[in-house]
Amino acid sequence: MKAVRFHEHGGLDVLKYEDAPEPKIQPNEVLVRVRACALNHLDVWLRMGVRSWKLAFPHIVGSDIAGEVAEVGPLVTRVKAGERVLLCPGIRCGQCDACARGHDSACRSYTLFGAGVDGGYAEYVKSPEANVIPIPGDLSFDQAAAVPLVFLTAWHMLFTRAGLKTGEDVLVIGAGSGVGSAAIQIAKHAGARVIAVAGADWKLEKALELGADFVVNHSKQNLAEEVRRFTEKRGVDVVFEHVGAPVWEACFESMATYGRLVTCGTTGGEEVKLNLRLLYGRQRTVLGSFMGGQWELLEALKLLARRELRAVIDSSFPLKDAAAAQRKMESREFFGKILLHP
DSSP: OEEEEBSSSOSGGGOEEEEOOOOOOOTTEEEEEEEEEEOOHHHHHHHHOBTTBOOOSSBOOOOEEEEEEEEEOTTOOSOOTTOEEEEOSEEOOSSSHHHHTTOGGGSTTOEEBTTTBOOSSBSEEEEEGGGEEEOOTTOOHHHHHTSHHHHHHHHIIIIIITOOOTTOEEEESOTTSHHHHHHHHHHHHTTOEEEEEESSHHHHHHHHHHTOSEEEETTTSOHHHHHHHHTTTOOEEEEEEOSBHHHHHHHHHTEEEEEEEEEOOOTTBSOOOOOHHHHHHTTOEEEEOOOOOHHHHHHHHHHHHTTSSOOOEEEEEEGGGHHHHHHHHHHTOOSSEEEEEO
């Protein structure tokens, strides 16, 4: 099969479009012909090298995958060849206490397609049967591939970690990202009021189209001051954050008393300062979040199938141009998901 692999960490030039062995499935696994694979910042970090992820070379990244079932192992009973499917990006053991409680990402053996195992930058990928989900409704392969990681992450952040309630105010940082565009929609569907933040006016226009009530251009406006203005000096109940250092202080200042800040990433830097007096004095909460349970993805998919939420797609590239796709992601000149087509 054709795949995009890298044999060492480095820049975009290490991505090689080349022949690779077709995956051989185990009795409980499914072989999927990839029709679409969405990019994530994780792809870039893994290509460059992340201390906590030890990769076997050559490696294939790509966590968001949709396609057709090409082959099933003899122990597989739930899916059949020819079915249109998407893959839950997180792979768990399914047997430990964390998995039994639906806390997939707390599983000691938890990994992701494209991280601990080869991912979707290829014509074929193999998957445990448990990760294979029929594409709901009339979603296309592109729409299905644009959903899993970001909607699962946003759902887990807003509901499971931050406990979002109807009528609350939510500040969404990075509105143009995949996870940001998902968070705007999920929060609005839950009955929250949304303030979306981005660094370009054209991204904010798209955020308003997705349902944001207010928008802030952080390159032109003071984020904390704008939040105070929109909320009559009260601040927001929930801050949805995944950038880190560049926005941390402004996000913290934007929280109401009893506010919750939930973060899932550090695309801008991981070292931040925390004012403990303002943390305990205002009875605020800071929450970490990482991925989520497959049941949360299934909940989001119900709404996507009914078109109450929608996948946001920026652009697509042929698989051989994966380097160009990652270059666009690094430029931040996009809104929603960037796709690859094998």
